[in-house]
Amino acid sequence: MAFATFTSTHLCILTPHQHGRQLFSQRTSSKVSASLNPTKPSTSNQTVVRRSGNYKPSIWEHHYLQSISSVFTGEEYTRRADELKGRVKMMLEQVMDPLDQLELIDVLQRLGLSYHFMDEISKTLEIINSSSTSWDNWKDNLYATSLQFRILRQHGFHVPQDVFSSFLDDMGKFEGGLCGDTNGMLCLYEASYFSIEGERILEEAKDFTTRHLKENLEQNMYMDQNLAMQVGHSLELPLHWRTQRLETRWFIDIYEQRHDMNLLLLELAKLDFNMVQATHLEEMQHMTRWDINALEQLPYYMKICFIALYNSINEMAYDVLKENGSYIISYMKKMCAELCNAYLIEAKWYHSGYTPTLSEYLGNAWMSISGPLILIYAYFFITKLVTKEALEYLEKYPSILRHTSIAFRLADDLGTSSDELKRGDVPKSIQCYMHETGASEEEARDYIKCLIGEHWKKMNEDLFYVSPVSKSFVTVAMNLARTAQYNYQYGDGFGVGDRETKDRVLSILIEPIKD
Template sequence: MKNFGLITFMPLLCVFDYLGNKVIMSHVMHLRSSLMTKQNFKEELVNDVQGITKFHHYSIETILPKLSNSQLAQQITNALKFPIKDGIVRVETRKYISFYQQNQNHNQVLLNFAKLDFNMLQTLHKKELSHITRWWKELEIVNTSPYVRDRLVEAYFWSLGVHFEPQTSVTRKILTKISFLLSIIDDTYDIYGTIDELTLFTEAIDRWNINASEELPSYMKIIYQNLLDVYNEIEKELANENKSFLVNYSINEMIYFQEAKWYYGKKVPKMEQYMKNGIPTSGYLLLATTSLLGMGETATKDAFDWLTTEPPILVASCIITRLLNDLLSHEEEQKRGDVVSGVECYMKEYGVTKEEAHTKIRKIIENYWKDLNAEYFKVDVAIIPRVLLMPIINLTRVSEFIYKDGDAYTFSKNNLKDTISEILVDPII
């Protein structure tokens, strides 16, 4: 019965995600239909759905304070803040179940099944997090590297935003462990390691064997050992599918050194150069590749080879993530002694204020979102199935969510903490 529920009612998650964000568009199409009955509107204006949408968003924001129906106001506010492209399925599902329950016309059977499905899957996620927490407690990293951001639960939440289905449990655990270690390595490169230490660490990554750690300082030896151990564990896991060789695709994406050299050389690159370097240094080439490990027969060698070509959909995801991080965390990171960000690069190159740089960079992000969405439909599904494209989309969605109102990964004792409780701790009653 347990497996039957998870498999049969899993589509309800997507249904609730879709319906919750469809509210705005239904209003838009209704407005468009109304306009078509008015003779004083030009036809080209009536057909301008994007323009009508912008107008409609403005009109809804204007009337929101006047709505007496608080449930409708909450639903519309959420749809405005988290449109379909930005929403994390589990988060939006939880919200919409609550909205739907408050609707007097709800279908009780459908609601009961949705709650059952959510709670059963939440139980699985709790077990996974418990397993990963035991692994984390055995690590020495936190004690030997006090400068790092110790964000295991946030790393798991990030992975959950990429893969939430029961059949992706192995992939989710792999992605969480690599994400956690990636964050530690990122902090080491950005704010702690000396240029000599980082050079040695980079060479050790290139050599990829335990003997390469002999010249590393003690704290780096522990990081390096844990990294090798995790990948050895992944290889053993994938050996059951005769796919342990795919681990090398993930290992090959660990590229950080150029960004570190810019910092120590006090060099602020041009914006174009910064974004080009941001593709590998965002960490998303590594995460996207890792997110396909453990996905079974669908994730073929051809799919991993395709990722190594840095297809436009992956490039767009990397740049969006890099720039979102810069916008929301660059000031704090500068205080920590971090590397230069896109904000500083844009300000220096174009001689603009921080506020102007923010506006321009947000426009760049918006354009890359258009590229990402367009590329999703251009990829030949006969070669790369949609199921392998969704992790790339979802990685970008999680970034939008994490950096929507601030750097929630670094400073997680805010709304993210409450969201994590709703998704991983509190069942729906």
């Protein structure tokens, strides 16, 4: 797999401020090289025939990747960014109207700038959440109510769905007259994706807005083309399910065309994106210096991964390892063993020609997709103080691990199952559902898409409840599901890197935003 594609996946999982730390330091790479036996593992005389994915060669030539440079690393850019951030902080302090505050926070988030102002944003949202005045004032304003609901839920405030009751008719349906309020409809649509199980009003909101926004778009009812682009973009994939850096790159261009665009925010957004991109580029170039010829045989590859994992944990949590090191390493070995066991179950299904039920398939596939292992590794990477309580919590595979991994698996299946079946792989969720129910492939795909939404509802619950792991880890876990939607939105974007994935890698890693 192309290193550039891997790196773009890595940066989509982590938030911008987490990229200041190298995924693998030079010291770790040296340890990996020193730990490996210079001779390759011996092989028996017996030839083992393995199925091949027949993936295309990487389109990212090594010397090309190493030759790229970014000018956005100098002190002059840092000074200018700091100056602009200071002015934005003043702006946040001066804006007093609650709706203006929410709109500014929304723009900062979508421009990829909010991580610079988390303290100011948190204080503002605490005040807004503690006051009932805005809800009372906006009970007839669909746009304002939806925006406040979405942003507060996104930041962990469990706002009740009943705030939308004033927009329902006597039958419990959203009033038809709301269809003319495109901004309000679009904002309600985005808010509905922060629902949890059993929230009927938000389910009705999702169905209502999706139906009418699609109809209006098909009938070319939007006079504002910028707004029409936003509607089409959201209907393709809601904001809550999108990866931040790609969404930021798209939204900067949209924001530049808005009549209410703020030049200060636009300049900072472009500068910050280019500076973060320079960090991504540095990480990617570091990773591509690894000797990929060492991956020639699978056992050797697994040895590299394990040593890199061990040493990376040692780099990032050295003090914790001194106290709980044996527990952590034992835990990681257990995780690797369970992943291998999941692979073995799939191999048995394949060789026996068995098609599992959808429930059987998902009961194994949430592990075989490697989501839990990826997330545990991410936990060590982002957590400054690893506690035994948190490890014991994660060892039980809590909701956030399970449902994120299932969403990851299902998105993968939607994008890759057809190609995988052609080369002789086990049935995926789509085929399992078809075999079990007699549904057509189109019906099965629609069901799997709905199932992804149900697991997102479960993930949303973790935004509101206290657990031994941080909210930052919950965000990273959700980002894994978002990355899957990004990788497989147009097919196998991970295995076939010369289509949409190529443009996305270029936009995130290589091509800076021009003035």
